[in-house]
Amino acid sequence: MRTPPTPADLNLPADKYLEWRPGQRQTIEDVLQAFDEYKYVLLNAPWGSGKTIVATAVQRLMDVRSVNLTHCLDPDTPVLMADFTWILLRDVVIGDEVISLDEYPDQTSRWTTARRKTRIAKVIGKVMEDAPIRLRVRTDKGSVIATPEHKWLVRNKQRRLEWKETQYLIPSDAIKWFAQPQTQHFDYRHGYIAAAFDGEGHVRLKVGTGGRGGSHLVFTQRTNSMLREVRRMLGIDGFTFVERVMHNGVMALAIRGGMPEIIRFLAMYRPKRLLDLLPGALEGFDPQFTGFATVQSVGSVGPGSVACIETTTGVFIANGLVSHNTIQLQNQYLETMDWASVVTGRRNHACELDQLKAVNATANEAPCKEGAKCEYIRPDGCSYYRTLYAAADNPQAVLNYAYATRILQSGGVLRGQSGNPFRRYLLVCDEGDLAEGAIIDAVTIRLDKGLATQFDAPYRSANPALLADWAIDIVHRIATWYKPQQDDALCGDHELPLCEDCGHRPSREITQKYRRSTAFVRALAELRGIGSPDDWIVTHDNRGISIRPIWGWTVSQQTLFRHFDKALIMSATLGDPKALAKKLALPNGEWVSIDVPCTFPVENRPAFYWPVVKVSRKTDSAEFDRLAAAINWIAEQDGLQEKKGIIHTGSFRIANELFVRLAQKSDRYVGHVGAQSGTKDSIIQMLRDDTRPLIALSPSLATGVDIPYEIGFQVIAKVPYGDLGDPVVRARKDYMAAGIPFGRQNYDGEAINTVVQAYGRAVRAPDDKGVTFILDGNFWSLYKRTYTPEYFSEALKWLRKEGSDNRR
Known part of the structure; x- marks a missing residue:
């Protein structure tokens, strides 16, 4: 065996890694042997197996250089998106747009005191990992879980805003607060309000004059039954309002609370006409009227999962609080691998050139990005190049998927070094089940709606070939249009957006217009080079057009895998290795899959299949009665009456039913409706903190619940298939390969993978115990025709209510 007796023999820190975990040494040996014959190793390693240390040991024993791709806030923290919805941090994907703020105040502002403005930012990186230390920050407006180094925008003693790390927060600190997270509801009351405001509502988001906020949301109606219903229903959801009689006798009902309450309203009711009026409405908004959340306590919650996103502005809204880029939590990954070097994108680093430093510009706005020479491109230069040179020299470099796909396409990355230092022998893909999605998101092309319309794009077309032809046809028009904007934005001698030598200082409007136009020009260039348009799909939303590959195999080798000799792709839920290999374009005969046994005793984590109802859209009231009765019967069994539980419902509609x-x-049941209703984050907090044996009903708890020793049982009420209303999901499901319904097989595989993920919520430690019940009658046929890991199959049994017949 090539693996030494202890981690210390590989120079791993003895204070952290005194001995190998159970089975870890054998896993390392299995991977090494596999690499003797194969280029790709797919490692399906369940909870507690220590995947990161396995990868490090493999890299050191092979004596090669590696790039580790990773995916830090709690993954279940809700994030405010640009379309006024709240999405869990773990579900945010690269390319999504979020509501954000300037990282630093605008020094060119007309205000006497420099202020931050709201922005629409794009997510350009994402990381998911396990963190050894996490802190819970409780405020009067909710709580969040973050690593000690995570930063928040806090008001100091001089009443100015500054970034402050979680570990230094104290009670009474005031964190900038934006809006209360809100889940959309799908019932009669919320549909009624949405329809009422779509018909007779008006919304405006802007700063008023004379120190007063100018945002308002108004509903107008003559005094009648509809007005009375709107009053009543808004009151149920906690909205307050003022009323006045207009000159024509019509009553105007205005929501009180300013922008925070308007955002809560839009997220809860989703009135389509009003939302269509608002794309970009928060760009440049002054958030001074949004308020603060007072810190009440900061305490440790122990190790667990964290998630990290990188945005173009360095800021996003996390559970209503203004949060700094969690890309710094990539550094949390280095608490496990503190010998490695992390590389972050240009937007995480300030430009050191005097003329750009004065306006807090990032390295992403620096001339060197476009190939210009710069005195700071050296090992001891600006922070961006310092980290880049350090990582180039380190045997283990940590990057996120989005940044890796960009930098690997470059030839000479660093001055004085030939070739690309990140094209290495070994690639390690953590959270490998997310690799395909991360690669697709990294190459997705997005066209600005306004500019596409301006250039007569076939806007409503779903044909990628038609859009690609359009991009080719307008090349000369684009060049003629773009040149004056370059001339306005850049100085003639140095091609800088801000140049003190030339006295060139364009207005903020000119700079913003230039950046928007530049992004559009680059997107068109990418669109012209997509290759076979049949392999891509077009989707539309209020912000523009997205063109993305249907499958990862279209781009994965070109953008990622071809740059490495070996690749270790690992996760706790890889799914069917054959399907994953196909989606990542791993050639047959060049890959092998390894299943790592679960070290948690199987008797501590049983799963029982009890087919009560085949749940579908056609499920009627009587069937829901039977399903509810079965769930309640389980909850009342001896040993479970005093235990907390989770009911995985698959959809909000079923959760409500x-x-x-x-x-x-x-009164044990809590969910997204009722007196004890809440968001996913608040439900998890109740499960963690409340001493009562609560039972949570939600479609959103299959991932991200990490509460050891608290969850005694759980029920999977419905198999969680993908939403076929999503055109991407539909296109993938309908895909046929040589007469084989690969799309359907993949659709099934992703559903069973979510079941396995949900199964993992109950038992989070070797001595933890929890039982899972699967009640959807559709499950067994899905299970029999799809791949499941051995640690799940060995725990699965049939159950009869009387308990007299347990069989596989």
Whole structure:
């Protein structure tokens, strides 16, 4: 065996890694042997197996240089998106747009005191990892979990805003607060309000004059039954309002609370006409009227999962609080691998050139990005090049997927070095089940709606070939249009957006217009080079057009894998290795899959299949009655009456159907409706902190719940298939390969993978115990025709209610 007796023999820190975990040494040996014959190793390693240390040991024993791709806030922290929805941090993908703020105040502002403005930012990086230390920050407006180094925008004693790390927060600190997270509801009341405001509502988001906020949301109606219903329903959801009679006798009902309450309203009710009026409405908004959240306590919650996103502005809204880029949590990954070097994108580093430093410009706005010479391109230069040179010299470099796909395409990355130092022998893909999605998101082309319309794009077309032809046809028009903007934005002698030598200082409007136009020109260039348009799909939203590959195999080798001799792709839920290999274009005969046994005792984590109802869109009231009765029967069994539980519902509609039935039987049930309703984050907090044996009903708890020793049982009420209303999901499902329904097989595989992920919520430690019940009658046929890991199959049994017949 090539693996030494202890981690210390590989120079791993003895204070952290005194001995190998159970089975870890054998896993390392299996991977090394596999690399003797194969280029790609797919490692399906369940909870507690220590994947990161396995990868490090393999790299050191092979004596090669590696690039580790990773995916830090709690993954279940809600993030405010540009379309006024709240999405869990773990579900945010590269390319998404979020509501953000300037990282630093605008020094060119007309205000006496420099102020930050709201921005629409794009997510350009994402990381998911395990963190050894996490802190919970409780405020009067909610709580968040973050690593000690994570930064928040806090008001100091001089009443100015500054970034402050979680570990230094104290009670009474005031964190800048934006809006209360809100889940969209799908019931009659919320549909009624949405329709009412779509018909007779008006919204405006802007700064007023004379120190007063100018944002308002108004509903107008003559005094009638509709007005009375709107008043009543808004009151149920906690909205307050003022009323006045207009000159024509019509009553105007205005929501109180300013922008925070308007955002809460839009997220809860989603009135389509009003939302269509608002794309970009928060760009340049002064958030002074949004308020603060007062810190009440900061305490440790132990190790667990964290997630990290990188945005173009360095800021996003996390659970209503103004948060700094969590890309710094990539450094949390280095608490496990503190010998490695992390590389972050240009937007995480300030430009050191005097004329750009004065306006807090980032390295992403620096001339060197476009190939210009710069005195700071050296090992001891600006922070961006210092980290780049350091990582180039380090045997282990940590990058995120988005940054890797960009930098690997470059030839000479560093002055004085030939070739690309990140094209190495070994590639390690952590969270490998997310690799395909991360690669697709990194190459997705996005066209600005306004500019595409201006140049007569076939805007409503779903044909990628038609859009590619359009991009070719307008090349000369684009060049003629773009040149004056360059001339306005850049100085003639140095081609800088801000140049003190030339006295060139364009207005903020000119600079913003130039950046928007530049992004559009680059997107058109990418669109012209997409190759076979049949392999791509077009989607539309309020912000523009997205053109993305349907499958990862279209771009994965070109953008990532071809730059490495070997690749270790690992996750706790890789799914079917054959399907993953196909999606990543791994050639047959060049890959092998290794299943790592689960070290948690199987008797501590049983799963029982009890087919109560085949749940679907056609499920009727009587069937929901039977399903609710079965869930309540489970909850009342000896040993479970005093245990907390989770009911995985697959959709909000099913969660609501079950809640209205179960809430009549016990006050243990909590969900997204009712007196104890909340967001996913607040539900998880209740499960963690409340001493009562609560039972949570939600479609959103299959991932991100990490509460050891608290969850005694869980029920999977419905198999969680993908939403076929999504055109991308539909296109993938309908895909046929040589007469084989690969798309359907993949659709099934992703559903069973989510079941396995949900199964993992109950038992989080070797001595933890929890039981899972699967009640959807559609499960067994899905299970029999799809791949599942051995650690799940060995725990699965049939159950009869009387308990007299347990069989596989």
